[in-house]
Structure formats: C-alpha cells, structure tokens
Amino acid sequence: MQNNSSSADRIREKKKLFLAREQRIIDAAVELFLESSIDRITVSKIAIRAGIGKGTVYKHFLTKNEILIRIILDYERNITKSLTEGIGRAGAGDSGAAAKSYFQSRLENPKLDRLTQQLEDRLIESGDVIEQVKELHQLRLSNEDALKGLTSKLIEGGVLEDVPPHFHYLACWALAQGAVELCFNKTWNNKMDNVALMEFITNIGVTMGNKGQYHSDESLSNKKSKS
Amino acid sequence: MQNNSSSADRIREKKKLFLAREQRIIDAAVELFLESSIDRITVSKIAIRAGIGKGTVYKHFLTKNEILIRIILDYERNITKSLTEGIGRAGAGDSGAAAKSYFQSRLENPKLDRLTQQLEDRLIESGDVIEQVKELHQLRLSNEDALKGLTSKLIEGGVLEDVPPHFHYLACWALAQGAVELCFNKTWNNKMDNVALMEFITNIGVTMGNKGQYHSDESLSNKKSKS
Amino acid sequence: MQNNSSSADRIREKKKLFLAREQRIIDAAVELFLESSIDRITVSKIAIRAGIGKGTVYKHFLTKNEILIRIILDYERNITKSLTEGIGRAGAGDSGAAAKSYFQSRLENPKLDRLTQQLEDRLIESGDVIEQVKELHQLRLSNEDALKGLTSKLIEGGVLEDVPPHFHYLACWALAQGAVELCFNKTWNNKMDNVALMEFITNIGVTMGNKGQYHSDESLSNKKSKS
Amino acid sequence: MQNNSSSADRIREKKKLFLAREQRIIDAAVELFLESSIDRITVSKIAIRAGIGKGTVYKHFLTKNEILIRIILDYERNITKSLTEGIGRAGAGDSGAAAKSYFQSRLENPKLDRLTQQLEDRLIESGDVIEQVKELHQLRLSNEDALKGLTSKLIEGGVLEDVPPHFHYLACWALAQGAVELCFNKTWNNKMDNVALMEFITNIGVTMGNKGQYHSDESLSNKKSKS
DNA sequence: TATGAATGAGGCTTCATTCAT
DNA sequence: AATGAATGAAGCCTCATTCAT
Numbered sequence: 001m002q003n004n005s006s007s008a009d010r011i012r013e014k015k016k017l018f019l020a021r022e023q024r025i026i027d028a029a030v031e032l033f034l035e036s037s038i039d040r041i042t043v044s045k046i047a048i049r050a051g052i053g054k055g056t057v058y059k060h061f062l063t064k065n066e067i068l069i070r071i072i073l074d075y076e077r078n079i080t081k082s083l084t085e086g087i088g089r090a091g092a093g094d095s096g097a098a099a100k101s102y103f104q105s106r107l108e109n110p111k112l113d114r115l116t117q118q119l120e121d122r123l124i125e126s127g128d129v130i131e132q133v134k135e136l137h138q139l140r141l142s143n144e145d146a147l148k149g150l151t152s153k154l155i156e157g158g159v160l161e162d163v164p165p166h167f168h169y170l171a172c173w174a175l176a177q178g179a180v181e182l183c184f185n186k187t188w189n190n191k192m193d194n195v196a197l198m199e200f201i202t203n204i205g206v207t208m209g210n211k212g213q214y215h216s217d218e219s220l221s222n223k224k225s226k227s
Numbered sequence: 228m229q230n231n232s233s234s235a236d237r238i239r240e241k242k243k244l245f246l247a248r249e250q251r252i253i254d255a256a257v258e259l260f261l262e263s264s265i266d267r268i269t270v271s272k273i274a275i276r277a278g279i280g281k282g283t284v285y286k287h288f289l290t291k292n293e294i295l296i297r298i299i300l301d302y303e304r305n306i307t308k309s310l311t312e313g314i315g316r317a318g319a320g321d322s323g324a325a326a327k328s329y330f331q332s333r334l335e336n337p338k339l340d341r342l343t344q345q346l347e348d349r350l351i352e353s354g355d356v357i358e359q360v361k362e363l364h365q366l367r368l369s370n371e372d373a374l375k376g377l378t379s380k381l382i383e384g385g386v387l388e389d390v391p392p393h394f395h396y397l398a399c400w401a402l403a404q405g406a407v408e409l410c411f412n413k414t415w416n417n418k419m420d421n422v423a424l425m426e427f428i429t430n431i432g433v434t435m436g437n438k439g440q441y442h443s444d445e446s447l448s449n450k451k452s453k454s
Numbered sequence: 455m456q457n458n459s460s461s462a463d464r465i466r467e468k469k470k471l472f473l474a475r476e477q478r479i480i481d482a483a484v485e486l487f488l489e490s491s492i493d494r495i496t497v498s499k500i501a502i503r504a505g506i507g508k509g510t511v512y513k514h515f516l517t518k519n520e521i522l523i524r525i526i527l528d529y530e531r532n533i534t535k536s537l538t539e540g541i542g543r544a545g546a547g548d549s550g551a552a553a554k555s556y557f558q559s560r561l562e563n564p565k566l567d568r569l570t571q572q573l574e575d576r577l578i579e580s581g582d583v584i585e586q587v588k589e590l591h592q593l594r595l596s597n598e599d600a601l602k603g604l605t606s607k608l609i610e611g612g613v614l615e616d617v618p619p620h621f622h623y624l625a626c627w628a629l630a631q632g633a634v635e636l637c638f639n640k641t642w643n644n645k646m647d648n649v650a651l652m653e654f655i656t657n658i659g660v661t662m663g664n665k666g667q668y669h670s671d672e673s674l675s676n677k678k679s680k681s
Numbered sequence: 682m683q684n685n686s687s688s689a690d691r692i693r694e695k696k697k698l699f700l701a702r703e704q705r706i707i708d709a710a711v712e713l714f715l716e717s718s719i720d721r722i723t724v725s726k727i728a729i730r731a732g733i734g735k736g737t738v739y740k741h742f743l744t745k746n747e748i749l750i751r752i753i754l755d756y757e758r759n760i761t762k763s764l765t766e767g768i769g770r771a772g773a774g775d776s777g778a779a780a781k782s783y784f785q786s787r788l789e790n791p792k793l794d795r796l797t798q799q800l801e802d803r804l805i806e807s808g809d810v811i812e813q814v815k816e817l818h819q820l821r822l823s824n825e826d827a828l829k830g831l832t833s834k835l836i837e838g839g840v841l842e843d844v845p846p847h848f849h850y851l852a853c854w855a856l857a858q859g860a861v862e863l864c865f866n867k868t869w870n871n872k873m874d875n876v877a878l879m880e881f882i883t884n885i886g887v888t889m890g891n892k893g894q895y896h897s898d899e900s901l902s903n904k905k906s907k908s
Numbered sequence: 909t910a911t912g913a914a915t916g917a918g919g920c921t922t923c924a925t926t927c928a929t
Numbered sequence: 930a931a932t933g934a935a936t937g938a939a940g941c942c943t944c945a946t947t948c949a950t
Contacts, residue, residue, distance in 0.1 A: 037352035042923060044933095053932040055927085064924065117408075121345060124413055125264030137414040164420065167427050174409045174428060178401030181344075186351055187364040188397060200394050200436075201401060208431045237950070245913075269940060280915040282943080291941070464929075472934080491806030496919065507936040509922085518920070571862075572802060578867055579718035591868040621881050624869060628859030628882060635798075636855045640805055641818040647845065654848050655855060658889045663881075723944060725912090734911040736948085745945065 022060045024050045026074065029067050033115050038122065065128040068119045073132065075116045076139050079105050083143055090150050095159055096206045098150060099172055103202045106176045110183040117177070144169050161209050168209045175205045249287045251277045253301070256294050260342050265349065270294075292355040295346045300359065302343045303366050306332050310370055317377050322386055323433045325377060326399055330429045333403045337410040344404070371396050388436050395436045402432045476514045478504045480528070483521050487569050492576065497521075522573045523586040529570045530593050533559050537597055544604050549613055550660040552604055553626055557656045560630045564637040571631070598623050615663050622663045629659045703741045705731045707755065710748050714796050719803065749800045750813040756797045757820050760786050764824055771831050776840055777887045779831060780853055784883045787857045791864040798858070825850050842890050849890045856886045 028049035032041045043064050047054040061067050079102070086101025106113050123133060144166055151165035160168055179201045182188060255277035259268045270291050274281040288294045306329070313328025333340050350360060371393055378392035387395055406428045409415055482504035486495045497518050501508040515521045533556070540555025560567050577587060598620055605619040614622055633655045636642055709730035713722045724745050728735040742748050760783070767782025787794050804814060825847055832846035841849055860882045863869060 037354075039349075039352055043925085044923075047933095054925095054934095055932045056930085058925070059931075118348060121348075122266070125266060127264075133413070140414045161427075163423070163427055167424055170409055170415060170424060171428050171431055173415075174405030175402050176405065177408050178403065178405030181404050182397055182401045186360070187367045188400075193391065196390070197394055197397060200388075200390055201398050204398055204435045208435055209427075241913085241950085248913090270942085271940085281941095282915050282917095283913075285942070286913060468929085468934085475934095491808075493803070493806060497921085498919085508920095509936050509938095510934075512921070513934060575799060576720075579720055581718075587867070594868045615881075617877070617881055621878055624863055624878060625882050625885055627869075628863045629856050630859065631862050632855030632857065632859030635858050636851055640814070641821045642851060642854075650844070651848055651851060654842075654844055654890075655852050658852060662885045662889055724946085725944080728912090735913095735946095736911045737909085739946075740910075 018060075021050070021052065021056075025052070025057055025060055025067065026070060030071055030112070030115070033071075033119070034111055038115075038118060063128065065123055065126055066132070068123050069129045069132040069136070072116045072119055072123070073136055073139070075112065076136055080139055080143055084146065087146055087150055095154055098147060099206045100202070102172055103176055103179075103205045107179060107183075107198055107202065110180045113180045114184050117180070158211060161211050163209075171209055172205055175201065175208070179205075245287075248277070248279065248283070252279070252284055252287055252294065253298060257298055257339070257342070260298075260346070261338055265342075265345055290355065292350055292353055293359070295350050296356045296359040296363070299343045299346050299350070300363055300366070302339060303363055307366055307370055311373065314373055314377055322381055325374060326433045327429070329399060330403055330406075330432045334406060334410075334425050334429065337407045340407045341411050344407070385438060388438050390436075398436055399432055402428065402435070406432075472514075475504070475506065475510075479506070479511055479514055479521065480525060484525055484566070484569070487525075487573070488565055492569075492572055517582065519577055519580055519582040520586070522577050523583045523590070526570045526573050526577070527586065527590055527593070529566060530590055534593055534597055538600065541600055541604055549608060552601060553660045554656070556626060557630055557633075557659045561633060561637075561652050561656065564634045567634045568638050571634070612665060615665050617663075625663055626659055629655065629662070633659075699741075702731070702733065702737075706733070706738055706741055706748065707751060711752055711793070711796070714752075714800070715792055719796075719799060744809065746804055746807055746809040747813070749804050750810045750817070753797045753800055753804070754813065754817055754820070756793065757817055761820055761824055765827065768827055768831055776835055779828060780887045781883070783853055784857055784860075784886045788860060788864075788879055788883065791861045794861045795865050798861070839892060842892050844890075852890055853886055856882065856889070860886075 025046060029041070029046045032045055032049055043057055044054050046067070047057050050057075057067075061070070082101050082105035083098065086098040089097035089101070120136075123129065147169050148165045151160065151168050154160040155162050155165065179198060182201075183194065183198075252273060256268070256273045259272055259276055270284055271281050273294070274284050277284075284294075288297070309328050309332035310325065313325040316324035316328070347363070350356065374396050375392050378387065378395050381387040382389050382392065406425065409428075410421060410425075479500060483495070483500045486499055486503055497511055498508050500521070501511050504511075511521075515524070536555045536559035537552065540552040543551035543555070574590070577583065601623050602619050605614065605622050608614040609616050609619065633652060636655075637648060637652070706727060710722070710727045713726055713730055724738055725735050727748070728738050731738070738748075742751070763782050763786035764779065767779040770778035770782070801817075804810065828850050829846045832841065832849050835841040836843050836846065860879065863882075864875065864879075
C-alpha cells in the first residue's frame with residue numbers, strides 16, 4: 001500500500017519536475033529572444049540557458065517551432081484573461097473598460113508583445129505546427145466573440161459607431177499592434193516621453209469609434225468619475 | 228563626331244540596360260517575397276526569377292541585404308512623395324489631407340507595406356547595411372519634420388489635441404502599421420469587407436487626436452465644407 | 455558505486471573516442487595536403503577522408519584555418535622536443551648536438567616540414583587564428599631562447615664566431631628551411647643522391663658559424679670522438 | 682612609299698604600346714602582390730591598378746597563371762644575369778665571386794624573391810602553364826651547368842670539398858632560399874640588425890663547402906688577397 | 909581593339925534534428 | 930530518461946574567364 005502510494009508520489013513528483021523543466025525551456029527561449037536577434041537563437045543556446053542538454057529539449061517539444069508557438073499561445077492566453085476581466089467590468093457599467101484592459105495588457109510588456117508578433121510571422125511562414133496556429137486563431141476569434149455582445153450593446157446604446165461590431169475590436173487590435181511596433185522601431189527610439197505617448201494612444205484606443213464623443217482626457221476622466 | 232556621339236550613345240544605352248536589370252532584380256525579389264516566405268527566398272531563386280545568373284546579382288548589390296534595404300527605401304520614398312503632396316493640400320485648407328494621403332498610400336498595397344516592415348525587421352537584426360538603414364530613418368524623420376509645422380498650426384487652431392506635435396504623427400504611423408498587419412494576419416483573413424474596415428480605420432486615423440470633434444463621416448465632411 | 459564508476463568510465467571512453475576522431479581529422483588533412491595541392495583540399499574532402507560528416511569537422515574545429523594551425527603547432531612542438539633533447543646532449547659536451555638534432559628533425563620528413571611552412575604562409579595571409587599563430591611564434595622564440603645560453607658559451611669558448619648569439623640559430627633555421635625547399639623544388643627533383651646532399655648540408659649546418667673549424671667530415675668525426 | 686613607311690611606323694608604334702601595357706600589367710600585379718596577400722589579388726584589381734579593362738588583360742595573358750609565371754621568369758632571368766657576371770669574375774680569379782653575386786642578387790630585394798617563391802608554389806600546384814614552368818627549370822638548370830665548370834675547377838684546386846659539383850650550388854640555393862624566408866617570417870621580424878644578419882649568412886654562403894678554410898671575414902679577405 | 913557585364917562552379921559555414929549510449 | 934556528438938542540406942558569396950558590343 002504504502003509502496004503504491006509512494007510510487008504514485010514519485011510519479012507525480014516526476015511529472016512536476018518535467019513540467020518545471022518545460023517552463024524553464026520556455027523561459028530560457030524568451031529570455032534569449034528578448035536579448036538578441038531571433039535568427040541568432042539556436043536550439044543549442046536555449047538548452048544551455050535552460051541548463052539542460054540539447055536532446056532533452058526534444059523530449060518536450062517535437063520541433064523548434066513548437067517552442068515558438070508555445071510562447072505565443074502562453075502570451076495570447078494572458079491577453080485573453082485580461083480582456084475577459086475587462087469585459088466583466090464593462091458589463092458592470094464601465095463602457096471603456098474592455099478596450100482599456102486590452103490595451104494595457106498588450107502595452108504592459110511591449111517588448112514581449114512584439115516578440116510574439118515576430119515569432120508568429122516566422123511560424124506562419126514555415127507552414128509548421130498548423131494545429132497550434134489554429135488554436136491561436138481560435139483564441140483570438142473567441143476574444144472577438146466575447147466582445148461582440150458588449151460591442152453590439154454599445155452600438156445600440158449609441159456609444160459606438162454603427163458598423164459591424166468586430167470593426168471596433170479589430171481597430172483596437174490594429175492600433176495596439178502599431179503602438180507596440182512604435183515602441184521598438186529604431187526610427188522613433190530616441191524620442192523620449194514614451195509613457196506619455198502610449199497614454200495618448202491608449203486614450204485614442206479607448207475612445208476611437210465612439211459616436212459623438214470628445215477625444216480628450218476630460219472625456220476619459222468624466223467617464224471614470226461616472227463609473 | 229558622329230563616331231563620338233554614337234559611342235556616347237552606346238554607353239548611355241548600356242547604362243540604361245544595366246539599371247533596367249537592376250530593377251528586374253528588385254522586382255523579382257519583391258515578387259518572390261510576396262509569393263512565399265521571406266526565409267525561403269534565396270539569392271539563387273531571385274536570380275532565376277530575374278532571368279540572370281547568380282553572380283550577376285552581385286554586380287548590382289554587394290550582399291543580399293542590400294537588395295532588402297533597397298526594396299524598403301524605394302517603398303519609403305514613395306510614401307514620402309504621397310505624404311508631401313498631402314501636406315501641400317493640407318496647407319491649402321484641407322486639414323485632414325496629410326493624414327489621409329499617408330493612410331491611403333500605406334494601405335494602397337498593404338501586402339507590400341507589410342513586406343517592407345518584415346524586411347526591415349530582418350535587416351535591423353542582421354546589423355548589416357547600417358548606413359542605408361540610417362538613410363531610411365532619416366527619411367522618416369524628415370517626414371515627421373515636414374508635418375510638424377502643419378500639426379502645430381492645427382493644435383494652435385484648436386483642431387488637434389494639445390500634445391507634442393509628433394504624437395499625432397506617431398499615432399497615425401502606429402494605426403497604419405497595425406492596419407496593415409490586420410490585413411494579413413491569418414486570424415482575421417477570412418473576414419470579408421476588408422474595404423469597409425479599412426475605410427473605418429482610415430477615418431479613425433484622420434480624426435484621431437482631434438479635439439472636440441465627432442467621430443463620424445459627417446464630422447469629416449463638415450470639416451471639409453468648413454475649410 | 456559500480457554504477458558511478460562505470461558511468462565515469464563511459465564518459466572517459468567517450469572523450470577518448472572524441473579525441474581519437476580529432477586526430478583522425480588532422481591525419482586525414484595532412485594526408486590530403488601531402489597528396490595534392492593545398493588549394494584543392496576542401497573541408498568536405500577532409501571529412502570524407504576521415505570517414506565522418508562535414509558538420510562533424512566543425513564540432514572539433516571552429517574553422518578550416520583552425521585545422522591548419524593545429525597541424526603546424528603539432529609539428530613545431532615535435533621540433534621543439536627534439537631540439538630540447540639536442541640541447542641536453544650539447545650541455546653534456548657534444549657541442550654540435552643541438553644543431554644536429556634540429557636539422558635531423560626538420561629533415562626527417564621534409565615533405566611535412568615543407569607542408570607546415572606553406573600552411574603557415576596561407577594562415578598568416580588570412581589574418582585568422584591570430585592567437586594560435588602567436589602561440590606558434592612563442593614556441594619558436596622559446597627555442598631560440600633555450601639555445602642562447604648554449605650558443606653564448608660556445609662563443610666564449612671560441613668555438614663559434616662572435617656575433618649576436620641568435621645569428622647562429624637563425625642561420626641554422628634558414629639553411630634547414632632552404633634545404634627542405636630544395637627537396638621539393640621541382641627543378642632539382644630529378645637529381646638523385648638526395649640523402650648524400652642532405653648530409654652534406656647538415657654538415658654545413660652543424661659547422662657553419664664555427665671559428666677556425668674545418669668544414670669536413672673529418673672535423674665532424676673529430677669532434678665526436680672528443681666528446 | 683611614305684604611306685607604307687608611316688603605316689609600318691604605326692604598326693611598330695602599336696607594338697611598342699602593346700608591350701608597354703603588358704609591362705604595366707606585370708608591374709601592377711607585382712605591386713599588388715607585394716602590398717597585400719596573394720590570395721586577395723584578383724585579375725580585376727590588377728586591371729584597375731594597370732589602368733585598363735579586365736578583358737584587356739586577357740589579350741596579353743591567356744590566364745591569370747600566365748601572369749604569375751611571367752613574373753617568376755622575369756625575376757629568374759635577372760638572377761641568371763647577375764650569376765653569369767659573377768661567374769665571369771670568378772673565372773678571372775675571384776673564386777667566391779659567383780656565390781657572392783648569387784646571394785647578393787637574391788637578397789637585394791628579398792620581398793620580391795619571396796614573392797616569386799610563393800607564386801611558384803601556387804603555380805606548380807595548379808598544374809597549369811607547364812611549358813613555362815619547364816622553361817623556368819631549364820633556366821635554373823642552365824645556371825647550375827654554368828657553375829659546374831667553375832665548381833669542378835675549385836674542387837680540383839682543393840678549394841671546395843670533393844662532393845658532386847652541384848652540391849655546392851644547391852647548398853647555396855638552399856641557404857639563400859632560407860635567408861629570404863628568414864627576412865619575412867613573422868616570428869623573427871622584430872629582431873633588428875637584419876643587415877648584419879644577412880651579411881653573416883652571406884659570408885657563410887660564400888665559404889660554406891670550402892675545404893680547410895676558416896669561417897671568418899679574415900679568411901675571406903685572405904682568399905681575396907691571394908687570388 | 910578594348911571593355912566590363914555576365915556567368916556559375918564551388919568554397920565555407922550553420923543548425924535543426926536524430927540516435928546510440 | 931538525458932545527453933550531445935554526428936549529420937548533411939542549404940545558404941551566401943567569390944572570382945577566373947567569356948563574349949557581345
């Protein structure tokens with residue numbers, strides 16, 4: 001009996017270790033990708049950074065691309081979580097909360113956001129890991145879906161422009177996407193005041209598509225005080 | 228005499244042919260890049276598509292990266308031209324013309340716009356062709372500069388929010404950038420009505436950052452009729 | 455316990471195999487270089503001759519040039535060993551022993567000696583592997599140094615001409631160098647009696663720079679009988 | 682008549698120009714080879730330095746290797762000339778004059794001497810221009826031949842060791858060869874006093890192989906005064 | 909006749925993935 | 930189960946030589 005249970009314990013223990021190592025691989029990869037150019041990161045370097053052998057990486061991931069898609073999915077799931085919370089708050093009356101949550105989570109760590117965009121480019125070009133890429137798209141589509149109800153209501157309420165509901169979400173996505181690239185485009189890098197700029201853009205994001213709504217900090221703070 | 232002139236003619240003729248071939252290389256590269264994944268396009272394939280030998284490519288470009296930066300610069304110069312025209316029209320009273328020109332030229336061939344973004348990423352990572360990358364940045368900065376006067380005037384006139392003038396340009400850049408990615412992100416690709424969506428976003432771009440201005444087509448035409 | 459030791463054994467075994475393969479690469483390279491023209495030997499051919507994959511070569515050597523410098527260093531270390539022994543015998547009274555050892559070790563396998571000279575030329579032109587080239591030079595300088603004491607004593611004893619001590623070593627080096635080229639210069643190749651010629655030159659080498667010393671085999675044997 | 686002669690003049694003029702250009706190509710090549718690494722000198726660079734088109738080079742030389750062998754032959758012919766003069770003086774009683782001339786002409790421009798050695802290595806490996814390489818060898822063999830009479834006489838006169846006559850010439854060749862490499866071997870480069878060293882070696886070269894002859898400047902001057 | 913653009917074989921090197929221990 | 934040595938396809942670039950003008 002005890003033997004059995006201890007053996008089960010050992011198995012569970014092993015699984016935990018296995019998962020922990022998997023996370024270490026992901027973390028190592030992200031670290032390296034953020035430090036240096038994507039093209040220069042090899043599986044070997046990831047293994048070294050993770051403190052394991054190269055072969056072991058392939059016990060966890062079938063191909064290098066599986067590491068990439070995993071990083072992207074992890075990140076997208078985080079975004080989804082934030083957005084869901086925002087939608088919750090929006091349902092409670094704070095009409096801009098969803099957009100705000102979305103922007104904040106994407107601009108919280110813009111470097112990482114940008115990284116996942118770039119990884120996704122590489123991945124899609126490779127034609128690999130199609131299944132997981134589909135999963136990623138499903139995730140995004142479900143986000144869109146989750147917003148549709150809210151957006152429709154806001155359109156009906158005259159808050160948002162009367163266009164197909166997903167236009168609003170996609171415009172948000174586009175602005176956020178561009179804002180992130182703005183942060184890292186070498187051309188603009190020397191401009192200070194990134195924080196103020198990102199706030200400015202976030203405000204645009206929160207109010208864009210609004211009908212009869214002023215684009216100003218006042219309008220934003222008004223909303224806040226109302227809620 | 229005639230001999231001289233005919234010899235000079237021949238030389239000129241040769242130069243023209245040489246430049247034409249250079250353009251053929253560029254065109255071949257762009258074609259291939261648009262058809263397939265950037266990573267899969269080799270110098271050899273470009274040469275074959277251009278109908279010349281691999282070695283000939285290197286008579287025109289010192290390295291593969293020089294082809295990339297050339298594509299990018301050619302494109303950015305086009306944008307600059309459009310923007311300059313828009314600024315001209317804006318000076319003549321059409322306050323939204325600059326932003327509109329900018330968006331239209333970038334969204335006219337979004338696939339190409341996206342391509343140049345991706346090429347730029349690769350290039351910057353490579354650390355190569357630094358000089359030409361600087362030239363690219365100069366071009367963008369000069370665009371920003373050209374807009375500063377116009378933007379400042381619009382701020383003083385109470386049309387635009389009173390933030391540092393370049394915020395407006397950068398926000399435009401970001402939205403355009405994101406809109407382009409929106410067009411080609413596989414997640415959203417199956418959604419029809421791209422044209423309407425792009426119009427919607429363009430309108431946002433034209434009016435975003437405006438002070439006390441409605442976000443609607445009416446508001447847009449109002450402005451036009453006022454000016 | 456046994457487990458541990460056997461695992462350690464296995465690791466040691468692996469290392470031995472690894473080093474053995476490294477030697478096989480070197481041997482294959484030397485074989486090929488001696489068989490054919492240096493310029494015609496590619497990394498690929500070396501790998502084939504060594505019976506391994508091209509990529510494997512790069513597990514052992516960072517670049518092709520690292521193979522070359524390794525061959526040269528291995529050879530120079532051999533020379534150094536012989537010379538050191540000769541210096542030992544010279545200290546024991548046989549005044550010509552050092553020079554003799556030096557000549558003999560360099561003329562023992564003249565083809566290999568010549569090969570290393572040529573490899574060194576290529577290497578220095580390439581400007582690569584600077585560190586290891588420095589090591590090579592250090593090795594030679596240390597040889598020179600080791601001889602300085604002996605030479606100085608022989609000068610004081612009136613055996614050698616009173617010129618800066620290193621003149622004697624360098625003259626030896628030059629003659630040995632030239633003798634090796636003599637062996638392989640196509641112009642002289644058809645002349646028989648290479649052995650006798652090399653003996654003649656070795657004798658010159660052993661006695662050159664001597665003061666009041668006959669250049670003849672007798673003089674050489676006299677010295678020998680004295681010691 | 683006049684027409685004919687002027688046409689002949691023109692032809693002669695053209696030939697002169699043609700030969701002058703050929704020399705310019707040779708000179709340009711030598712300049713470049715001496716300035717930089719042999720491997721890095723391309724036909725294109727030679728043409729540019731010579732101030733002509735790349736294609737024109739091929740009007741003068743069938744292949745790149747023909748340029749190399751031409752440089753070598755030109756140099757070897759110079760050596761031959763000096764040696765012949767030396768032999769003349771030796772016949773007039775100055776027994777060391779031949780060796781001295783030989784050493785002096787080879788050490789006069791050691792960099793060029795070394796260059797021709799290296800070019801010869803490349804050439805022979807290439808298996809190209811066999812005919813001209815044979816010519817080069819003939820030249821050297823004829824030098825040896827020219828010396829045979831002199832050397833034989835010196836052996837009979839008891840001045841030189843009684844070994845096959847060509848041993849003496851070849852020993853000279855070897856020492857000169859080695860001396861030249863000594864000048865340019867990076868290991869020894871920092872040692873000053875190159876002039877004194879070369880004089881020391883030249884003296885060895887002049888007296889080596891002598892029978893019952895002291896190795897010293899005195900011995901040398903003795904011989905001179907005796908003759 | 910002089911030119912130089914065009915050519916393409918062939919070199920070195922990288923790295924994702926496999927597999928024997 | 931973990932390892933890391935081995936692999937080889939594939940990419941970029943060089944340069945001697947040709948040939949149409």
